[in-house]
Amino acid sequence: MSDYELRKFVAPEFVFGYGAAGLAGRHARNLGASRCLVVSDQGVAAAGHTEAVVRTLRDEGIACATFLGVSENPRDTEVMQGSEVFRAEGCDAIVAVGGGSPMDCAKGIGIVVANGGHVLDYEGVDAIPKPMPPLVCVPTTAGSSADVSQFAIIRDTPRRVKIAIVSKANVPDVALVDPLTTLTKARNLTAATGLDALTHAVEAYASNAHSPVTDMFALEAIRGIGTALFDVLDDLRDRDARARMALGSMNAGLAFSNAILGAVHALSHSLGGLLDLPHGECNALLLPFVVRRNFTAAPRRYRRVAEALGVDGALGAGGTLAAPDDEVRDALFARLGDMRRRAGFDKGLAQYGVTRGQLAELARLALDDPCLSTNPAPLDARELEELYAEAL
Amino acid sequence: MPKRSDDLREKLIGLGQASTRKSYYPELKERLQQLELFRALLESAGDGVLLLDADTLVVLDANGAACRFAGLPWEALTGRPLAAAFPELAGWKPRLAGGAEDAEPQDGPRTGAWHMADAVPTATGEERRLIRQPSQGGGLWLELALKRHDIGGRPYVSCIARDVSERLRAEEELRESERKYRALFEAANDAIFLIRDGLVRDANRRACELFGRPLDQLTSMAPRDLSPPEQPRSGDTRLVEEMRLAKALGGEPQFFEWTHLRADGAPFDCEISLSRFTLRGEPWLIAIIRDVTEQKKLREIMVQTEKMMSVGGVAAGMAHEINNPLSAITQSAQNLQRRLAPGVPDNEAAALMAGVDLERVQHYFELRGLAKLVTNIREACARAADIVRHMLDFARRSDAERSECDLSVLLDRAVELAENDYDLKKRHDFRNIRIIREYTPGTPRAECAPTEIEQVLFNLLKNASQAISRKAYPQREKPRVILRVGTQRGVPGLPEGAGRSDGSGEPATPGADADYVRVEVEDNGPGMDERTRVRAFEPFFTTKPPGEGTGLGLSVSYFIVSRNHGGHIIVESQPGLWCRFTVLLPAVRRGA
Known part of the structure; x- marks a missing residue:
């Protein structure tokens, strides 16, 4: 595989830095908004981020309607409710404030108000005919990277699956990445979203659709997150550590939005859909097993991942003799497991309530996930089930 | 660093107020708004x-x-x-x-x-x-x-x-209104012109009839083109026309008498009313032209009748007054003769008493011609009495016996009388005149006193004969008299088809509803000038040398026809060419 095959890189206009959230009003106005639907959730609203963004909008003379009916793993029903509010309030733009859930829900609302019908009608890749109204994202978790990605993951409640809506039309118009908004995050959420971001970076780097540009963002994200996550967890009030975390997360987002993901996300989406398990924690749990399984399919890639995470002898640079593949693989597996445990997660799938009897069904659903198509190693249902079993 | 540089740097690195990547959305919203506005419109x-x-x-x-x-x-x-x-x-x-073809619809069929x-x-x-x-x-x-x-x-x-x-x-109403007014326009018995810029632009059917010209001819003419250069009453046609049109255009309606010309050049009198109206902002004139030829004739007859009646009354009164002294003279002359006559016992006794021989007195009378003088007195008296009798007739209804007469028979009898008249024979032999009879077959009879009407017709023939004798005929023309008998309907006194000698007109067809029987006597003598014509029926008016006529013949005829018979007698003439007397007598209605 050549580094110079055709690749596209899609990214929103974004502003990164302290106080970026305060630019929401200005950008919304420049995008022609006169009445915004502000999509957020109760937690973010309680932290005061929603109100702060609404204030910047009002300062620009933009009227606002707020929709807070979003839960973790946003549901199709919530999307439809939000689009009703959008129509009823006569809105002409959307501002999402929060983590992956409000942002994905906001994308779903945008799709429905522009195209009509039901949000589940647009499942799949490039299935959105008409562009949505202007969308400004103000992420408050350094993890999901929905603010820069072309992904929207919505939970299909009747089928109990997470569907992926992947489209360039899902890329927001503007992302305002303000590390200060992450200061209020609790430790557990900080850890989960941080490991989610790490998973994004690792899967994007190992993806069979990677490119020199995405590699740059992915490796930088892995290196950044590898140190920043634990600095933040040591001191949740460390602004610069929060900023490095936010930057790492954004870099990971830019990478995976274009290089796409792999088996971890396919398996994780299944768990989130069927059992409504927390996305970041699932990713953290599954990542080591998937990396171990994929390693031989892209050893050079995983060696660089290991190197970026500080695994000794991962690369034969500087005269050091490189360790054999299986050694590096096991060391990487161990490092990822250590990071997870250090972040505070040590439960197996069984402890999340997953039973062995559910594994076949979970695998079957994961097999349909688009993320599986960019996994470096082709995996069948049996192999996916084995992976679940390993994580049990 | 100055503030401006900061601003510039901010903008350059994408943090300016307007530093947002281009979006078509605001523009699109504006267009949508325009569309909505357009939709509302x-x-x-x-x-x-x-x-x-x-x-x-x-x-x-x-x-x-x-x-x-x-x-x-x-x-x-x-x-x-x-x-x-x-x-x-x-x-x-x-x-x-x-x-592709749609682009060029100009030439040829729009394929x-x-x-x-x-x-x-x-x-x-x-x-x-x-x-x-x-x-x-x-x-x-x-x-x-x-x-x-x-x-x-x-x-x-x-x-x-x-x-x-x-x-x-609205269009239909307009069309209906147009039809209505067009009907009014066309049905009018007066000629109507619509005039703009001094030219006739429209004319009704009656105008075409009156002027004897088709519409397209009329509509390119000015009123003066349809008039003689001089108006008999008001002078130069062009000047008067200009004045009238200008006044009417000034909003002052005009009403005046005018003489127009028919297409053949024959003049006719009319009354014109001229008024202004506005059409699409332009001033137009409407001219209503009433042909008053017949009215004038009627008026003339009325004036004539009135005049004749008053003259007749005066004449009769005078006659009556003259009658008594005349009788005295006549009687006295008669007595004078009788009282001189020998053999009458009273005369003989008176002569004896006076010691005069009556026979000698007679002889003296003869020597001095006195007997002749007395005879002259008697004869003059007889003539005067004759005139007086005629004059009395003016005011007296005749009691001559009436019967239904065939006027052509009466006319023929009058011709016979004229041919044998000593007087006529002596001076102007009636037989030398060519008599042309144009009798319309089936003409109804008229109720009249045949002797009186015969006398009237005789008078007319005599008149014609006398007129002919006063004209020197050119080589090709021969004296002639045309006699016509026919009928006439309608307004009394207004002959239908007047001017038959000019070849126009047709005799009225006889019918059950004819009002009058019409008899015409037309000679080709010298005719009458207008002055003579209007006085022709006046008593004692004559053109003959003194002593040749009493000037009563036509007067008597007039009274016989009009007073005694309720008819009309009219004279028309073209001086130098012809003169025509027309007698109209009430016809006997068939079946009545």
């Missing part, structure tokens, strides 16, 4: 506006007025063919040709344009069609204007539906 339009697919004529969009005209809600109107909304278009298929039955192609490439659309309130007349448009490479047809019911009604 369309909705408020009174005309129906429809957008159709050019190939199927399926309605793609329509405004409120279009829905109202179609009687359908928007949802039912759109998505269906135009004919579903407007049933009168059912079965109508416009043909759309290739778009590229699309065609519709009864549709009117206009210069702008629009197709118009008038349809009647049933609706709750009866029916609407809609004028559809369809036009093809290519929008984004797709052919569409726009259809504007306009409710023209009101307009059509």
Whole structure:
């Protein structure tokens, strides 16, 4: 595989830095908004981020309607409710404030108000005919990277699956990445979203659709997150550590939005859909097993991942003799497991309530996930089930 | 660092107030707003506006007025063919040709344009069609204007539906009003001209008849072109015309007498009323021209009648007064003769007493011619008595016996009388005159006193004969008298087909409803000038040398005809050419 095959890189206009959230009003106005639907959730609203963004909008003379009916793993029903509010309030733009859930829900609302019908009608890749109204994202978790990605993951409640809506039309118009908004995050959420971001970076780097540009963002994200996550967890009030975390997360987002993901996300989406398990924690749990399984399919890639995470002898640079593949693989597996445990997660799938009897069904659903198509190693249902079993 | 540089740097690195990547959304919103505004405008339009697919004529969009005209809600109107909304278009298929040809509709037949039955192609490439659309309130007349448009490479047809019911009604009313006034115009018994800029622009049928010219000839002429250069009463035609037209245009209606010319050059008198009206901002004149020829004749007859009646009354009164002294003279002369006559006992006794020999006295009388003088007195008295008797006749109804007479028989008898008249024979042999008889067969009889009418007709023949004797005939012309007998209907005293000698007119056909029997005596003598003509019937008016006539013949005839018979006697003449007396006597109605 050549580094110079055709690749596209899609990214929103974004502003990164302290106080970026305060630019929401200005950008919304420049995008022609006169009445915004502000999509957020109760937690973010309680932290005061929603109100702060609404204030910047009002300062620009933009009227606002707020929709807070979003839960973790946003549901199709919530999307439809939000689009009703959008129509009823006569809105002409959307501002999402929060983590992956409000942002994905906001994308779903945008799709429905522009195209009509039901949000589940647009499942799949490039299935959105008409562009949505202007969308400004103000992420408050350094993890999901929905603010820069072309992904929207919505939970299909009747089928109990997470569907992926992947489209360039899902890329927001503007992302305002303000590390200060992450200061209020609790430790557990900080850890989960941080490991989610790490998973994004690792899967994007190992993806069979990677490119020199995405590699740059992915490796930088892995290196950044590898140190920043634990600095933040040591001191949740460390602004610069929060900023490095936010930057790492954004870099990971830019990478995976274009290089796409792999088996971890396919398996994780299944768990989130069927059992409504927390996305970041699932990713953290599954990542080591998937990396171990994929390693031989892209050893050079995983060696660089290991190197970026500080695994000794991962690369034969500087005269050091490189360790054999299986050694590096096991060391990487161990490092990822250590990071997870250090972040505070040590439960197996069984402890999340997953039973062995559910594994076949979970695998079957994961097999349909688009993320599986960019996994470096082709995996069948049996192999996916084995992976679940390993994580049990 | 100065503030300005900071601003510049901020902008450059994308943190300025307006530093947002380009988005078409604000522009799009503005356009959408414009569209909404446009939509609102369309909705408020009174005309129906429809957008159709050019190939199927399926309605793609329509405004409120279009829905109202179609009687359908928007949802039912759109998505269906135009004919579903407007049933009168059912079965109508416009043909759309290739778009390329559409671009050049100028030359030749519009092959590229699309065609519709009864549709009117206009210069702008629009197709118009008038349809009647049933609706709750009866029916609407809609004028559809369809036009093809290519929008984004797709052919569409726009259809504007306009409710023209009101307009059509108004037009119909206008046409009706036009018909009404046209009828008034054409049916008028007076000639009417519509004049603008001094020229006749329109004229009614009566005008064409009166002037003897077709409409297209009249409409290029000025009133003065239809008049003699001089007006008998007012002078120069052109000047008077200018003055009258100017005054009328100034808003002062004009009413005046005028002499016009027929196409053949014959003048006729008329009364003209001239008034102004405004048409499309331009001043027009309406001229109503009444032919007063007949009125004038009637007036003349009335004046004549009145004059004759008063003259007749005076004459009769005078005659009556003269009658007594005349009788005294006559009686005295008679007595004078008788009392001189020998052999009468009283005369003999008186002579004896006076010691005079009566025979000697007689002898003396003879020597001095006294007997002759007395005879002269008696004769003069007899003549005067004769005149007086005639004059008395003016005022007296005759009691001569009436009967229903065939006037041609009476006329023939009068001719016979004239031929044998000693007086006529002596001076102007009546037999040398050619008599032409134009008797209309089947002419009804007239009730009259035959002797009186015979006398009238004899007088007329005598008159004609005397007139002829005073004319020196050129080589080719021979003296002649035309005698006509026919009928006449209508207004008494106004001969139909007057001026028959000029070849115009036709004798009235005899009929049960003829009012008059008409007898004409027309000679080709010297004729009468107007002055003579109007006095012809006056008593003692004569053109003959003194002693040759009493000047009573025509007067007597006049009174016989008018007073005794309730008829009319008229004289017409063309000086130098002819003179015609016409006698009209009430006809006996057939079957009556």
